[in-house]
Amino acid sequence: MSMLIKGGEIASEQGAPVRGDVLIEKGVITAVGENLEAPEGTEEVDANGKVVAPAMFDAHVHFREPGQEYKEDIAHGTEAAINGGVTGVVMMPNTSPAIDSASVVRTVLEKAREVSRIPVYTSGCITKGRAGEELAGIDGMRNLGVVMLTDDGDPVANPAVLRNAMEYATPFGMFFASHCEIAELSGPRALNEGKVSYQLGIKGTPACSEEICMDRDIRLAHATGARVHIQHVSSAIGMETIRWWKERGARVTAEVSPHHLIFNEEDIGEYDTHYKMNPPLRTSEDNAALLEGLKEGVFDLIATDHAPHSEFEKGQDFVSAPNGITGLESALVSLHDRFIATGLVGWDLIVKRYSAEPRRMMGLEPVPIEEGKTADLIIFDPSGETTFSRDFMKSRSVNTPFLDQTLRGRVEMVLRGDEVLLQREAS
Ligand SMILES: [Zn+2]
Known part of the structure; x- marks a missing residue:
């Protein structure tokens, strides 16, 4: 052709x-x-x-395979990616069973080769079954090309376990992606603790739950020489925490999602579960700070946290409904609508943060038009x-x-x- x-x-x-x-x-x-x-x-x-433009690359997607194919599978997820202008993705391992060993990684990658028209990469769990106790089959996963380790969906609650994992996997050239929160502070994980949670009468998750864990994980990485990537940062103080550590030479990268840039807690309105995700939407001040952080390079990349759930599940009451929204199909168009078309950012920023840098983080070549x-x-x-x-x-x-x-x-x-x-x- x-x-x-x-x-x-x-x-x-x-x-x-x-x-x-x-x-x-x-x-x-x-x-x-x-x-x-x-x-x-x-x-x-x-x-x-x-x-x-160079095609986009999404380093944070949930394809629900194996185990929850009624929400999404690799075949539909990758077609959703193409529909949104994305030609490479990194799957999260919080499937059922979790992607925590060579055998599950092999199954997932074989399936992807069969059904996907774009390259699919998978991250692997830090701990077996994401239970936070024993280390996952890190060695075997590395042999199949896994470079990113994460228990995304949950933090590794015990810092000693995370520290062990960092000491073990770093010499292999692997890095860590952290979903940051302290479970005891988060409560039911329904929405931000603030004005709207008080109005709606639901216990909220304070931003400090995320910020404390983020600081902990970067400190552990800094102490062990590990590289850590902070996922879906939602708050201004979280963003400043990353900036502080970057200025001190920590090996830290970070991502921001389109929804944390565009929406805030006020959008929840009358308990609309399409605005329910974890970490939750925070405030309009956080939106503005996150956008500045993106422009200033505190955030290395944009990633959607594409998290499909069925209409039945999302149709439950606000506290019971699962966290997460889809993002692959709307990310680029929504970033264009809100930020490029309005003159707030240029195409160069979006290409850098949603195409080139996520590929670099995964050890891949960017795809410039040259x-x-x-x-x-x-x-x-x-x-x-x-x-x-x-x-x-x-x-x-x-x-x-x-x-x-x-x-x-x-x-x-x-x-x-x-x-x-x-x-x-x-x-
Ligand atoms: Zn997460």
């Missing part, structure tokens, strides 16, 4: 998009520049007014729209606050190597 993408705004992490053409032959970008000629038999794509690189890109129409209807979404679940909403921006094409993974009619 040969393709000439003409007249698009080519996005990169280095600066504002630059207008130009992109020639792709046999899956490789063979030229980038102005007024390129199409060799015979080349398909021409008019990208006037569109953005041609001569000689394998094509791994999207065409995005900033003047198009996306309606997040049930029809549109490929995930098995529809638990997103954007359900049936229309946002500015549209992923029009996803291309990886020799394969067009997604092509929508031009809007």
